[in-house]
Amino acid sequence: MPVRRLVIDVLIPHNLSILHLAEKMAEIEGVDGANVHVLEVDERTKTVEVTIEGGSLSFDAIKEVTEELGGSVHSVDMVSAGSKLIEHEAAEQEV
Amino acid sequence: MPVRRLVIDVLIPHNLSILHLAEKMAEIEGVDGANVHVLEVDERTKTVEVTIEGGSLSFDAIKEVTEELGGSVHSVDMVSAGSKLIEHEAAEQEV
């Protein structure tokens, strides 16, 4: 079943514009939209959270584009797959 | 009556991609969608919360797929069953 939403943490060089990153992410086949959000700015790098939605996402293509731009995928935090887009239930908080 | 939503805590090996886990979960018969969310990352394992929705879920099939991938179901945190999908009411918080 296709992957429909991905939330990933990406480390990018300080001089890479997140505008460019978002545009490139949105150009990947199967991607409907991408949101890039800056989480932390360090001297040489920025940590950004990227949310991507689409009909069928290829993580390999997303990873490739990230690396072509000089970034690296730090972690994959959330994945939704299937014919229906499921929101995650925060059952953990109360247990 | 069919189980319609499951929220489970799963322990997976560090090298298992949650992309792969989400895709495999979404392929199970009766599953409409799966969301995998990373809760904790340890040296050798990851703890993830998996939310699965569908017309009729088989926990055995979900457990089997988890174990085939080298993971184990740590706990079942929430279950919804019936013709109507019921949200849980947080009555506990105020008592």
Next chain:
Amino acid sequence: MPVRRLVIDVLIPHNLSILHLAEKMAEIEGVDGANVHVLEVDERTKTVEVTIEGGSLSFDAIKEVTEELGGSVHSVDMVSAGSKLIEHEAAEQEV
């Protein structure tokens, strides 16, 4: 007037699956759906919060099913009755 929603705290034996509990609850006559949420896990027992909705709920039937499975209803935390399903208003918090 019929009871339309119930939120109860149930103590169940550690080895009783909440999947089984939710399925059995949803099979009771007059029940449209049931949600079982784990609140606390002790050595021999689990405390779960059960939310049940339906056109006309019988607490006796719900209690019977709970006890047949080895559990016991610890408390009834919230009840909605009538032709219209009323949400409770949290007036208490601000007084």
Next chain:
Amino acid sequence: MPVRRLVIDVLIPHNLSILHLAEKMAEIEGVDGANVHVLEVDERTKTVEVTIEGGSLSFDAIKEVTEELGGSVHSVDMVSAGSKLIEHEAAEQEV
């Protein structure tokens, strides 16, 4: 103009079921639905918050039913009246 929603604090004997209370409240003329929520459990009594909605509510009838069941209305916390059901605005919090 008719009273459309009432939120009251009610003290009831420990052995009175809130199921019974909710059903009786919902049977009163002019009541569309009632929600009973347990706020505090003491040795001999329970304090519950009752939310009642309807086309035209009679507080006297609600008080009478409460007392017939051995309870007493502790306080009236919120009242909405008129042709339109108004939600209260929490202006207080920010002043």
Next chain:
Amino acid sequence: MPVRRLVIDVLIPHNLSILHLAEKMAEIEGVDGANVHVLEVDERTKTVEVTIEGGSLSFDAIKEVTEELGGSVHSVDMVSAGSKLIEHEAAEQEV
């Protein structure tokens, strides 16, 4: 332009029922609905927050009714006027 919503703090005698206050407020010409919410209970008085909505509200009439019932308007906390009912924006919190 007409006043469409008012939130006022009112001091009322301890023995005045907020049911009566809400009903009387809702009977004023131009009022569609009134919500009375108890904020504080003192020995001789109660402080209540009254939210009133309507096509065209007369503060003088509202004040008069309040005083006829033995209460007094302590403060006017929020007013919305105009052809469109505007919600207030909490810009303050982040500045």
Next chain:
Amino acid sequence: MPVRRLVIDVLIPHNLSILHLAEKMAEIEGVDGANVHVLEVDERTKTVEVTIEGGSLSFDAIKEVTEELGGSVHSVDMVSAGSKLIEHEAAEQEV
């Protein structure tokens, strides 16, 4: 492009009614509605937050009306302009 929403902090004399202020604001040309919310009450003055929406707002007219009533615009906290009314995104909170 027209200004569509304004949130301003206004200092007004203690004896100026916010009812009068809201009515006058709502009468200005191009204004659809005004909300006045009391933030702070001092001995001689009140600080209020005014939210104004309309098809095309003139800040000069708003300032003029404020000053005619004896108040002064303390600060302009938020402005939305354009054919589409944009809500502000709270990106700041997480960075």
Next chain:
Amino acid sequence: MPVRRLVIDVLIPHNLSILHLAEKMAEIEGVDGANVHVLEVDERTKTVEVTIEGGSLSFDAIKEVTEELGGSVHSVDMVSAGSKLIEHEAAEQEV
């Protein structure tokens, strides 16, 4: 793929009106609306958060307008691109 939403931090001279800034932002080609929100006021400067939405945004044009008005873009905090406007998922908070 076009950039659809931008959230930027802008440093502007103390005497520049955010009304003027919002109007100028909203006049840029491809912009549907702009929201300017004051975050911090210092002696000589103001820090504002600007949210801009449109069918296709040009960051260069936005930067140019900012600088013509004497301001400077301090940081780009969030970017959404693609045919679908994606909201960012706050996966970070729980990890």
